[in-house]
Amino acid sequence: MDKKVIIFEVEGGTDKGPDGYRPDTMPMVDALKQRGQDAEVLFFDVTKKQAIFEYVKEHGVAYVSRINPGNLQHEEEYFEMLRELCQAGIIGMPHPDAMISxxxxxxLSKLTTTNLVPDDTFAYYTIEAFKTQFPISLAVTERVLKQNRGSTGEGIWRVNLVDPLAEGVTAVPLDAQIKCTEAKDNHVEYWQLGDFMTFCEQYITGANGMLIDMRFLPxxxxxxxxxxxxxxxxxxxxxxxxxxxxxxxxxxxxxxxxxxxxxxxxxxxxxxxxxxxxxxxxxxxxxxxxxxxxxxxxxxxxxxxxxxxxxxxxxxxxxxxxxSELSLAQQVAEEIVMCMDERTEVVAQ
CATH class of the missing domain: 3.30.470.20 (ATP-grasp fold, B domain)
Structure with a gap:
């Protein structure tokens, strides 16, 4: 029995075309079939998780995840199923832990030892760390704060001082006036630093809460x-x-x-x-x-x-x-087949 490449989607969401699929999904399926590789789209449904797992374990050789996290209500359960599939020998594209990493x-905070990220880039997982470090960072230069959740620029703030600090001051006072511009639509708000930091606590609390603090690049x-x-x-x-x-x-x-x-x-x-x-x-x-x-x-x-x-x-x-470039489906299919061939060679060795 020829094994299939399973492409995971989820029903609903603004990323779907009139046929109910993402516009870039069926071109991938067609491109794989042109190469003699059978492929099928499955919609993840948490109520059918075990049945989907069993089906893919039996009929699949690899999966390709095409689910926008914003459309997925049960991400943990989905990732758990993908991990189990990888452990069962299904080729993950990508592995859920790679998606997270x-x-x-x-x-950004993990890559400060490369030349890709400045070494004054910080990740705040606790409100205490945020309140300790951010006034010091802002005293040095204009900053950008990025929340871990959200998309399209929501919760990404450019922060700069309205008035320069007195000479020798190494941490911005909590009553200092700051100008905050949100990337979502470039609107401007003026705050006192302490009040703005209290507002930003929402980005740190809750599941996967975290803030990145990096210098603003003009x-x-x-x-x-x-x-x-x-x-x-x-x-x-x-x-x-x-x-x-x-x-x-x-x-x-x-x-x-x-x-x-x-x-x-x-x-x-x-x-x-x-x-x-x-x-x-x-x-x-x-x-x-x-x-x-x-x-x-x-x-x-x-x-x-x-x-x-x-x-x-x-x-x-x-x-x-x-x-916007559906012709890329041919290259994607080629890469999927290449990845499967590489994995087969490794197993054979």
Whole structure:
């Protein structure tokens, strides 16, 4: 019996086409079948978890997860099933622990020993750590706070002082006035630091609560550079330029940013440096197999020698879409088959 590649989706959500599937799912199924590899889409339903597990264990050779976390109410149960499938010998694309490692915002604090992330980048898992460190960080330079949850720029704040500190002050007083710009729509709010930090406690509490604190990079106005990867192969580079309005720094489409698609060869310094760092990145993030489809988002900065350099802003790997370039389905299918062939060779050895 020929084993199938199972593509997991979930019913409902704004990412579905008229046929009920993500627009980039069926092109993948068709591309796999063109290569002689059978494939099938299954919708994850927590009430049918055991039946789905048994079916995939018997009929599947690999799974590809195409579920947007925002559409998944039972993420823990879904990840638990994926882990069990991987333990049963099904090839995970990606393994759920890789999704967590590469997709969480705290990936930045884990990569400060690479040249991709500044070493003054902090992760706050407790309110106490946040209240201790953030006034010190803000005293040095303008900052960006990023919550772990949310999307499209929600809960990502650019924070700077309204008035400069007195000379010699190393921590911003709690009554200092600060200007806060949210990436969601670039709107501005003015707060006292203490009140704003109390407001931000909501991002730290609860499941997967956490805040990332990193320096603001003024050259974000030149655009965010997204590297789209198929495992260790760069596929294309998306240049996302914020709207040309005062205080704009968000590179989301929702906030009016403009997107341009380039070939990786047009960004040689970025691509070559990232690929050179990739083995180190992989080891720091748990030595999981690289996700099938994932992205790394960068911002321009200037190093001490006055040269351009690229700073990592975040990674995404849970369900990176390519609906604007469906022709990529052929490359994705090729990568899936290649991954399965590699795994077969390893098992044979």
């Amino acid at each position: 590469y997709g969480s915002k705290d990936v 050259r974000i106005t030149e655009g965010e550079i997204r590297l789209l990867m198929l495992r260790d192969h760069p596929v294309h580079v998306v240049h996302k330029k914020p709207a040309e309005t005062k205080d704009a720094f968000s590179a989301t489409l929702f906030s009016g940013a403009h997107y341009r698609y380039d070939q990786p060869e047009e960004w040689p310094e970025l691509v070559e440096n990232f690929l050179a760092q990739l083995p180190h990145v992989t080891s720091l993030l748990g030595n999981h197999d690289l996700p099938l489809i994932w992205t790394a988002d960068f911002m321009l900065d200037t190093n001490e020698a006055g040269e351009d350099c690229y700073i990592l802003g975040e990674m995404n790997c849970s369900c990176v879409g390519f609906t």
